[in-house]
Amino acid sequence: MRIVRVANFVNPRSGGLRTALSHLGAGYLAAGHEPVLVVPGPAESDEVTEQGRVITLPGPLMPGMGGYRVLLDRGRLSSALHALRPDRLEVSDRSTLRWLGRWAKRREVPSMMVSHESLDGLLRLFGPGVGRRAGDLLNARTAAEHDQVVCTTRWAASEFARLGVRNLTRVPLGVDLERFTPANQDPAMRTRWCAAGDVLLLHCGRLSPEKRPRRSLEALAALRRSGVPAVLVVAGGGPMRSALQSEAADRGLPVRFLGHLTDQVKLSSLLATVDVAMAPGPIETFGLAALEALASGTPVVVSSESALPEVIGDAGVAAPGEGPAFAEAVRTLLSRPEPVRRSAARAQAELYPWDRSVAGFLAAHRVPTAATFQPFSESMR
Template sequence: MANFVTPRSGGLRTALRHLGAGYLAAGHEPVLVVPGATESDEQTDQGRVITLPGPLVPRMGGYRVLLDRARLSATLQSLRPDRIEISDRATLRWLGRWARGRGIPSMMVSHESLDGLLRLFGPGHSRRVGDLLNARTAADHDQVVCTTGWAASEFARLGVRNLTQVPLGVDLDRFVPANHDPRMRTMWSAAEDVLLLHCGRLAPEKKPRRSLEALAGLRKSGVPAVLVVAGDGPLRIALQSEAAERGLPVRFLGHVGDRRKLAALLASVDVAIAPGPIETFGLAALETLASGTPVVVSAESALPEVIGDAGVAAPGEGPAYAEAVRTLLSRPEPLRRAAARAQAELFPWQRSVDGFLEAHQALHRAPAANQP
């Protein structure tokens, strides 16, 4: 089960697709239940996908949620699952107790950081609130899976014992350096320009303005940089207006639905910027590395774990990102592109599938009397 899955794109949607296809290939019968505008039930290359009607979340760019507990419970009863895997600890945590009451092992996949979210709301929001919710999540489920050590740290400091760390992966066949297209560069920049990319949802928690500040800093220092923004979201209009007012060369592409065009874009830019401070893994950044393009990421997020030496982690706001871009550009292009690809090759999807299946098989259910 998963909430907050967009109909077009997103890291969670990508992860669910590859994990489902991996489960299917391993001989299991995966069933994914997600919210949508209307009800549907179909067989896909990732297994069976059931869509139940769910309302839109206001100002969230198309996200929907499963709020009808009775209907979801009835759907699960009819499926009679051997295991349940949940990808939303905000609104679907109740499923852990639902499963326990029926003798079904459950696993919560933590795709977000409560520490990070509370930090965004300011220092007045107590870490104790996050600790309480995380402790309840761990108690309600047989297994908690985090994709990085950064994401796992908020559970580890509580002494959570049913915690497993499994990284996500990247499609190493689709995203390759060979997708580099010189003609694509001429669409947005001159031959002597440095072409930057911001790829992701334009939402406050993603901090897209840091990419604009990086561009402004580079141009102020004499670097002829141009920024391409691939993605949509509630901040798009404001960012377009800001770029125009400041005279910054920013090309807003909106959502890039053509996967081949996206792969060519990732392989054709010089440096990508992933400034989100609460990313728990960063699939878009990993796809960029697989395409042979180095990435500047937020030092506050989990991405430094993922990019390794193939990119640079920047603290704070835009000025540090501009310096990080200059650091990457100072490296010979063949070396920085080879390093990016080599780092991505550490994260094949099969490794992720194997890790998730192992986590499912290792599930251990404590006696009901010991549960809170």
């Protein structure tokens, strides 16, 4: 089968969507299919990669979005898809690319919309109940225009499930269990960022308002006020970095801002070396960075408002509220013996190998999968 995937808002260097697309494409290829990915970029290109063929079409930068581009030229994209003659169409953007469901129906091509974000969650950032009726209408249209809607967690699927959507399937994403492992722990890296006896915390993710990175600073402040000698490492860039650096300096908080880490070896070592990672975003629909920390043997504190409690299980703690609640969750994790909390983190991550995710997506596409894959997908009807 030729499975053509179209995605917007793909960071050219990193990010959860980029990671998911790469692993799924490689898995489709290994299963004997022909994956083709179409994404926006500064110029047109066409190359063969480890995840299959990747076609880049020119797309403009979105103002204030930190370098994200979108495919806005419908005529050009339609022509490219017509030339590709897909057997299946997989779409990863239900805002600007929802029209592709109608394109596929007219050509009798089965289509799938992968919901990587929560419209409910995004609207909730503007206040309780804001735009819920409009969100329900858009979600109903999305489901009607595609043969399948795939969500990665029950939390993410709930906004479709309450509408009685019948073509809804849950397929969790995965984690690279060979790249992210407790064996990457680096004592020399630890001494670089903190003193002996300190608690080393990590905030790993984009520094943007919807990710709530200030909660990590507040947690650090609360821990230090209570006598815990904590130090925070922040790996990631974004529009809030300058303000957060100034705030940390003004408050005398020991925060090490590393910026965006392009070195995957350094990132995997950092994830395995810290004591606790924090994922404070309230609208995360899966949380690949948190799962990578668990695979590295590092427990995670997450927002109880998000989908992450569903993913981390007992290997972390869900914090209700702001920074002080996250500080209390960190103390709860630190009260567990280190070997216990680290082995629990790794065991939880091992429930999410990429091959099961690939098999689940292929099952949702209703195409054959390799015999060695163990499908995991769940109808939400």
